[in-house]
Amino acid sequence: xxxxxxxxxxxxxxxxxxxxxxxxxxxxxxxxxxxxxxxxxxxxxxxxxxxxxxxxxxxxxxxxxxxxxxxxxxxxxxxxxxxxxxxxxxxxxxxxxxxxxxxxxxxxxxxxxxxxxxxxxxxxxxxxxxxxxxxxxxxxxxxxxxxxxxxxxxxxxxxxxxxxxxxxxxxxxxxxxxxxxxxxxxxxxxxxxxxxxxxxxxxxxxxxx
Amino acid sequence: xxxxxxxxxxxxxxxxxxxxxxxxxxxxxxxxxxxxxxxxxxxxxxxxxxxxxxxxxxxxxxxxxxxxxxxxxxxxxxxxxxxxxxxxxxxxxxxxxxxxxxxxxxxxxxxxxxxxxxxxxxxxxxxxxxxxxxxxxxxxxxxxxxxxxxxxxxxxxxxxxxxxxxxxxxxxxxxxxxxxxxxxxxxxxxxxxxxxxxxxxxxxxxxxx
Numbered sequence: 001x002x003x004x005x006x007x008x009x010x011x012x013x014x015x016x017x018x019x020x021x022x023x024x025x026x027x028x029x030x031x032x033x034x035x036x037x038x039x040x041x042x043x044x045x046x047x048x049x050x051x052x053x054x055x056x057x058x059x060x061x062x063x064x065x066x067x068x069x070x071x072x073x074x075x076x077x078x079x080x081x082x083x084x085x086x087x088x089x090x091x092x093x094x095x096x097x098x099x100x101x102x103x104x105x106x107x108x109x110x111x112x113x114x115x116x117x118x119x120x121x122x123x124x125x126x127x128x129x130x131x132x133x134x135x136x137x138x139x140x141x142x143x144x145x146x147x148x149x150x151x152x153x154x155x156x157x158x159x160x161x162x163x164x165x166x167x168x169x170x171x172x173x174x175x176x177x178x179x180x181x182x183x184x185x186x187x188x189x190x191x192x193x194x195x196x197x198x199x200x201x202x203x204x205x206x207x208x209x
Numbered sequence: 210x211x212x213x214x215x216x217x218x219x220x221x222x223x224x225x226x227x228x229x230x231x232x233x234x235x236x237x238x239x240x241x242x243x244x245x246x247x248x249x250x251x252x253x254x255x256x257x258x259x260x261x262x263x264x265x266x267x268x269x270x271x272x273x274x275x276x277x278x279x280x281x282x283x284x285x286x287x288x289x290x291x292x293x294x295x296x297x298x299x300x301x302x303x304x305x306x307x308x309x310x311x312x313x314x315x316x317x318x319x320x321x322x323x324x325x326x327x328x329x330x331x332x333x334x335x336x337x338x339x340x341x342x343x344x345x346x347x348x349x350x351x352x353x354x355x356x357x358x359x360x361x362x363x364x365x366x367x368x369x370x371x372x373x374x375x376x377x378x379x380x381x382x383x384x385x386x387x388x389x390x391x392x393x394x395x396x397x398x399x400x401x402x403x404x405x406x407x408x409x410x411x412x413x414x415x416x417x418x
Binding site for chain 1: 226227228229232258309310315317346347354
């Protein structure tokens, strides 16, 4: 298989210095890339800024903004069998970016934030026989939100995890299919979950073709 | 000498996942700590989240928010001869932090941002014979803004650098004193600038006592 993997956070700049982001370490996505390579498949990694080194043997594309991640993925997705979208993209971006650095004036400022491009939904629209595995990081109504996300974005499966996952070495996840059923449940080191996930895809991803 | 050093970015959370921050790598501050130790002095490092490992031999305090950085520095500053404030603190924070994760609804949201605690100004208020060296990252009216910052925050000296410094290995800086004079000018690797800065302080910091 040839699998596209997104990983890490994205950044949306307020001015030339400050941005909105999250603490995603990229650990889950990089572990998945490692597991894909270890299982003898091809991995294409599209990653936001993290401190990890891309696994040796993957095709690596560095991005910073959500828009860059989307454009890069749209270009690569048609060449892959499927995508595992483990990145924690910014869902919001400032409506406009200020040039230079906003100076402190002693008063509050108001920041209007619009939604960013939706990378997963964009890939969902160009699905065409490829499979799509999304990640949902949910803090409330977890299963319901994850399932809505799966459907809205045209995913085959979605991995549900919670904010505790961010930047951690361990994770506890459920894999949901598009009927809302939990088809797998893994807990432990992200490296181990990555191996289990890739092994699961080797068995099950062919069925959607 | 016993020197307090701040380094790295701080983070101000919008909700349980998203925050405002900047791309500071901590490289300048960590290089300064290394140079202090190498010159035979004591270094106390108060650092926001970075991917670097604290230099062996320093006293290390990890913080995340600007408020944590301020409180930690206020507790440590009286035990030190001076402070080198190389951290790139968030100047703004959301007025309130949302519990959980803000869900996308398809519409824009408005974020009110207030100024964070001012770490350097807080230390300036408790100066009392200690010396204070600040950093100013300025994108426009650089020298004027840096000098205003020095005076407003009761610093002895301020290092002026520009947004290109962020996360870079190299830097170009000017050291200004409280008369507005450029007393040093360094360019090159941050590790080299750190050594020059510490050597400069060894000669000049005693004069303010």
